[in-house]
Amino acid sequence: MRALLLTLAALSLAPSLASAQPMDTYGMGSRSVALGGAVTADVEDFSANYYNPAGLVRSGELRVGVGWFGAHHMFEVNGYDSNVDPVHGIVLGLNVPGRIDDFRFAFGLGVHLNDQRVSRTRTLPRERPRWELYDNRGQRTYLATSLSIQPFDWLRIGGGIAFLSYSKNNLLIRGDIDFANPSLNSQLEHQLTAELITIRYPQVGVQVQPLEWLNFGLVYRGEYALDNTLVAEVGTLDSSGRPSIDARDATRIIVGEVVIPGYLSLLSQSVNAYVPHQISFGASVEPTPDLRISFEATYLFWSLYQSPIGSSAIDLRIAVPPELQDTIMVPDSLTQGVPADANFSDRIVPRVGVEYTAVRNTDLAFAVRAGYFYENSPAPNQGGAFNLIDTDRHAWSVGAGLELFQLRPVLPGSLAMDVHFQYGWLPSRTMIKESPIDPVGDYTAEGHMIAGGATIEARFE
Amino acid sequence: MKRGLVAVAGLLALGLIAPACSTIGDPGGMPEALPHGGTGAFRVLEAPEETGLRGTPGAALLLLEDAFVGAMVQGDFVFFTSAPPVEEPLPMVPEDHPAGEIFWPAFEARRIHRGARRDDGFGAFDGGGAILTAEAAWEGEEVFDPWVVEDGGVARLYYAADGGIGVAEAPGLDGAFTRVGDGPVLGPEAAATGAPTRPSVVRGPEGDWLMYYDAGGEIRVARSSDGLAFTPLGPITVEGMDLGESPELERAHPGALAVTTPAGRPLVRLYFESIREDGAHKLYVAGSFDGVAFERHEVELLESVDLRYPAPVALDERVTLLYASTRFNSVGRITRGLQKRALIVSVAPLSTSFLPPEEDEAE
Numbered sequence: 001m002r003a004l005l006l007t008l009a010a011l012s013l014a015p016s017l018a019s020a021q022p023m024d025t026y027g028m029g030s031r032s033v034a035l036g037g038a039v040t041a042d043v044e045d046f047s048a049n050y051y052n053p054a055g056l057v058r059s060g061e062l063r064v065g066v067g068w069f070g071a072h073h074m075f076e077v078n079g080y081d082s083n084v085d086p087v088h089g090i091v092l093g094l095n096v097p098g099r100i101d102d103f104r105f106a107f108g109l110g111v112h113l114n115d116q117r118v119s120r121t122r123t124l125p126r127e128r129p130r131w132e133l134y135d136n137r138g139q140r141t142y143l144a145t146s147l148s149i150q151p152f153d154w155l156r157i158g159g160g161i162a163f164l165s166y167s168k169n170n171l172l173i174r175g176d177i178d179f180a181n182p183s184l185n186s187q188l189e190h191q192l193t194a195e196l197i198t199i200r201y202p203q204v205g206v207q208v209q210p211l212e213w214l215n216f217g218l219v220y221r222g223e224y225a226l227d228n229t230l231v232a233e234v235g236t237l238d239s240s241g242r243p244s245i246d247a248r249d250a251t252r253i254i255v256g257e258v259v260i261p262g263y264l265s266l267l268s269q270s271v272n273a274y275v276p277h278q279i280s281f282g283a284s285v286e287p288t289p290d291l292r293i294s295f296e297a298t299y300l301f302w303s304l305y306q307s308p309i310g311s312s313a314i315d316l317r318i319a320v321p322p323e324l325q326d327t328i329m330v331p332d333s334l335t336q337g338v339p340a341d342a343n344f345s346d347r348i349v350p351r352v353g354v355e356y357t358a359v360r361n362t363d364l365a366f367a368v369r370a371g372y373f374y375e376n377s378p379a380p381n382q383g384g385a386f387n388l389i390d391t392d393r394h395a396w397s398v399g400a401g402l403e404l405f406q407l408r409p410v411l412p413g414s415l416a417m418d419v420h421f422q423y424g425w426l427p428s429r430t431m432i433k434e435s436p437i438d439p440v441g442d443y444t445a446e447g448h449m450i451a452g453g454a455t456i457e458a459r460f461e
Numbered sequence: 462m463k464r465g466l467v468a469v470a471g472l473l474a475l476g477l478i479a480p481a482c483s484t485i486g487d488p489g490g491m492p493e494a495l496p497h498g499g500t501g502a503f504r505v506l507e508a509p510e511e512t513g514l515r516g517t518p519g520a521a522l523l524l525l526e527d528a529f530v531g532a533m534v535q536g537d538f539v540f541f542t543s544a545p546p547v548e549e550p551l552p553m554v555p556e557d558h559p560a561g562e563i564f565w566p567a568f569e570a571r572r573i574h575r576g577a578r579r580d581d582g583f584g585a586f587d588g589g590g591a592i593l594t595a596e597a598a599w600e601g602e603e604v605f606d607p608w609v610v611e612d613g614g615v616a617r618l619y620y621a622a623d624g625g626i627g628v629a630e631a632p633g634l635d636g637a638f639t640r641v642g643d644g645p646v647l648g649p650e651a652a653a654t655g656a657p658t659r660p661s662v663v664r665g666p667e668g669d670w671l672m673y674y675d676a677g678g679e680i681r682v683a684r685s686s687d688g689l690a691f692t693p694l695g696p697i698t699v700e701g702m703d704l705g706e707s708p709e710l711e712r713a714h715p716g717a718l719a720v721t722t723p724a725g726r727p728l729v730r731l732y733f734e735s736i737r738e739d740g741a742h743k744l745y746v747a748g749s750f751d752g753v754a755f756e757r758h759e760v761e762l763l764e765s766v767d768l769r770y771p772a773p774v775a776l777d778e779r780v781t782l783l784y785a786s787t788r789f790n791s792v793g794r795i796t797r798g799l800q801k802r803a804l805i806v807s808v809a810p811l812s813t814s815f816l817p818p819e820e821d822e823a824e
Contacts, residue, residue, distance in 0.1 A: 077495070078496050078723050078779065080493040080495075082492045082493070083491055084490065129492075430723065430724045432726070433498075435748070435756055436730075437746065437747060437748035437756050439497070439501075439758070440496050441496055441498030441722055441779075442496075442722035442723050442724035442726060443723050443724075444724065
């Protein structure tokens with residue numbers, strides 16, 4: 001056991017692979033999602049790794065859970081399908097409890113692993129409309145490791161660190177480009193270097209249980225932003241690192257008999273999949289042993305959003321032959337893209353969840369659940385050149401859970417199976433443009449999303 | 462105990478593997494269509510995308526012998542200025558005749574033609590026949606620059622002549638047009654800068670009729686409540702950046718389009734010809750909330766040095782067709798080698814395709 005604890009402790013401090021945060025949008029674990037995410041006060045399964053790490057120590061059981069989750073978006077802009085990709089994958093996690101005398105603690109691990117792609121970054125044209133909170137945000141793998149302690153019977157404290165990464169890509173192309181027949185006669189070398197560089201963000205939480213039937217919870221999740229850097233170079237640098245268009249091996253554009261040495265550098269920097277600081281406060285009550293009601297409010301500091309509209313710098317150098325000076329005009333300078341402020345607003349997300357245990361005996365327990373939350377959009381009217389589409393979201397969820405107790409000798413504990421279904425409605429929102437000649441023009445965005453999943457969790461006494 | 466752990470582990474592994482095996486990575490999705498403000502860029506449609514006339518890509522109307530200019534499309538008809546060649550021998554074209562300009566002495570008096578949409582291609586029209594020739598005294602020798610609107614089941618044809626802008630009406634787009642009134646609805650006194658030509662009429666944002674017209678290289682606007690009695694309001698104002706390299710000398714030949722945005726806001730888009738210091742005729746667009754004060758889009762709609770008479774048609778709230786005339790050297794027996802013009806049609810957004818489904822799939 002000690003070796004296991006040491007291993008888990010080491011795991012909790014080690015950097016992970018690329019990770020991010022689809023959980024804010026879709027939740028984690030069937031029971032928690034079915035309750036509308038209003039579980040900060042009393043969560044205790046592996047989803048505590050996201051909702052409130054303090055809850056990991058709550059049950060005192062070794063828990064191993066695995067499940068599947070899927071979400072499908074039906075988003076439209078002016079009646080046309082935005083084709084926002086679905087998100088689906090495996091969720092899994094574990095709670096490993098420990099005790100030193102009366103001092104209880106637990107380690108936890110929570111993972112959301114997309115089965116379509118581990119991670120995706122997208123650099124879109126600056127003005128291109130995109131569903132800012134859905135387009136790329138869910139295409140991430142999430143990994144959280146946490147530690148929870150219970151200094152008193154009524155108090156649990158937990159914290160964790162998630163390790164994320166941003167990508168830095170460098171594309172180098174050199175050689176000859178045949179303008180007339182690029183696919184056949186061009187001779188180019190390509191070199192692509194992609195780095196995933198680690199960043200970290202914290203999450204800490206507390207659960208307070210003053211009475212057996214009353215719980216409070218508070219959690220803070222840190223901000224993170226994945227910087228997306230793309231460097232594309234077409235050409236050659238000299239020995240001092242400066243663009244060379246005179247060297248013999250300079251990249252050349254060939255038009256018939258004309259050979260034009262050239263150099264192009266593009267540097268694009270943007271922010272991808274930003275998640276703001278957020279604080280959740282929740283409470284749950286059990287007015288009867290079979291009924292649990294929870295409320296929660298999450299404050300998200302979206303006003304600190306660093307816009308995805310990033311900067312770009314372009315360096316173009318072409319040595320135009322004298323005979324073509326009047327034909328080929330090389331601009332003295334090219335417009336550089338500068339970051340644009342997103343002007344998002346903070347928002348408060350209210351949540352409510354109800355769980356009713358319909359059957360409870362020595363063999364099994366069966367519960368039904370329902371939940372709701374409302375997210376007002378932090379995005380302002382997109383009246384200018386940029387188009388970060390977002391609308392409010394209402395989400396209703398239902399679910400059920402079956403827990404089997406009499407599984408010895410197969411399982412010295414219980415086996416819980418949970419399912420959930422969630423429907424999200426994004427009511428219509430119209431963006432009004434300030435300019436009558438805006439290239440995109442006014443538009444109306446709306447959508448629906450459905451999500452579902454199932455989780456199996458083995459609970460060892 | 463050991464068997465139990467193995468069984469539970471097996472169950473969990475099954476839960477892990479089963480959904481993972483059911484999915485395979487997909488390439489990322491892209492929007493079915495993005496909203497578009499009709500500002501360009503436009504691309505010229507190609508055969509067989511619009512005409513079906515192999516060998517004349519982009520031509521929506523091409524007349525072998527007759528001169529053609531200044532078309533606009535309403536419904537299934539194209540209305541344009543045309544004139545047959547004079548009897549042979551044709552007069553010689555002077556060496557200093559401007560590039561892109563039709564040499565009108567080689568043709569008879571201009572009149573207004575109507576052509577019907579052909580069945581064999583999108584946007585392709587036949588040459589049709591004359592529907593209006595100069596008859597009234599105020600019209601002088603010629604009528605030209607047609608613009609047709611439909612209002613309450615009546616087709617109303619605005620046209621230019623020597624003495625201003627007149628109106629004729631027909632019971633439908635395919636009907637016979639008869640003049641309304643004895644004189645022009647907008648006379649030469651409407652603008653000090655020149656006689657009004659190229660009328661372009663739309664319903665304005667406030668529901669009244671707005672007529673944009675060219676008066677000596679300046680675009681002006683007149684207002685009417687009934688579409689027949691117009692009050693000149695003066696030149697439109699155009700603000701905004703112009704990123705064209707050669708300075709703009711004149712704005713001419715307006716083609717107006719009234720649209721309602723998905724937000725329910727009425728707008729007027731005014732497509733116009735920008736005549737540059739280097740002699741190029743380029744197409745630009747400006748937009749207005751009130752129909753008088755415009756903001757221009759900063760870059761040209763369609764890369765070319767000689768496009769004239771823009772005439773827009775909104776297919777829906779995001780797809781706009783833009784008809785315009787381009788330079789064309791005649792291949793007719795009588796007028797061979799004469800500089801004439803042909804009608805092309807372009808579309809925005811660029812991603813719009815009118816290819817038959819099987820050709821789309823072939824790509």
